[in-house]
Amino acid sequence: MDPLEPYLRQIRVLALEERLFRRLSKLLVGVSGGPDSLAALVLLTRLGQEYGFAVVACHFDHKLRPDSEADRRWVRQQCEALGMQCVTGEGDVAAMAADMGLGIEEAAREMRYQFLVFAAGKENADAIATGHTRDDQVETVLQHIIRGAGVRGLRGMLPRSPVPGAEAQTLVRPLLTLGREDTEEVCRLAGVEPLRDPSNTDLRHSRNRIRHEVLPAIAAVNPGISRALLGIAGSAREAFSLLERASMEAQPLERTSTGAIFKAETLRRLTGEARGLVIEREAGFF
DSSP states (O other), X not given: OOTTHHHHHHHHHHHXXXXXXXXXXXXXXXXXSSHHHHHHHHHHHHHHHHHTOEEEEEXXXXXXXXXXXXXXXHHHHHHHHTTOEEEEEEOOHHHHHHHHTOOHHHHHHHHHHHHHHHHHHHTTOSEEEOOOOHHHHHHHHHHHHHTTOOHHHHTOSOSEEEETTEEEEEEEOTTTTSOHHHHHHHHHHHTOOOOOOGGGGOTTSHHHHIIIIIHHHHHHHOTTHHHXXXXXXXXXXXXXXXXXXXXXXXOXXXXXXXXXXXXXXXXXXXXXXXXXXXXXXXXXXX
């Protein structure tokens, strides 16, 4: 049996449930060079052959480390070894963070997605894929709990969603049912050596503190914390779909050039989060 088959099978199941590869002719895969993104590139290239879509790799240099240019060259070499096209770009994340008053993590994420959207347009890609895993989902849900997120945030990352800040572009996360140990094994089986980014252990970043300090501390009390957080995400997703349905049933009596008019009772019977969805929807008309 193909040693990659167990991992390919998990992605096929998620892709079928979430329609990840529907009407897909070209997929742009974000590749940092780490094990998760390299595994995504390997597995999605294989699945592209099955489902009939082309795969293009995309690497963004955040210019946050002196050796980041070497990382870019290394990713290009890995893509060439796999017979893959690789699009690269760069941006001064530190300067953007300072200019806009953002944290480094937030600025890096925003600039990275801006480039992914640009590259997807240039390459005529139908969707963008990232290598986010089950472990990333656990960390995301816990981070959102700490920040006091509502039902929407407790869903964590969705397998399929619009790209943040570019709603017309589709983002897929096909590896959400795989763990980090799986992506390491995929890289080993495929004969690719991932990069080890030293910034992933920098505890000045909130995500790293959650990964290396907060989660291990909670796991000492509840060894099943990862499973529990994934369960919260699943329940929140179901609850949010009900909120969306309720908000869609709340229609205005009239839409004018300056706003929408509702019966007071229509809005009163909704929860606060559902009312927020109604406001978001109506704002889109103006």
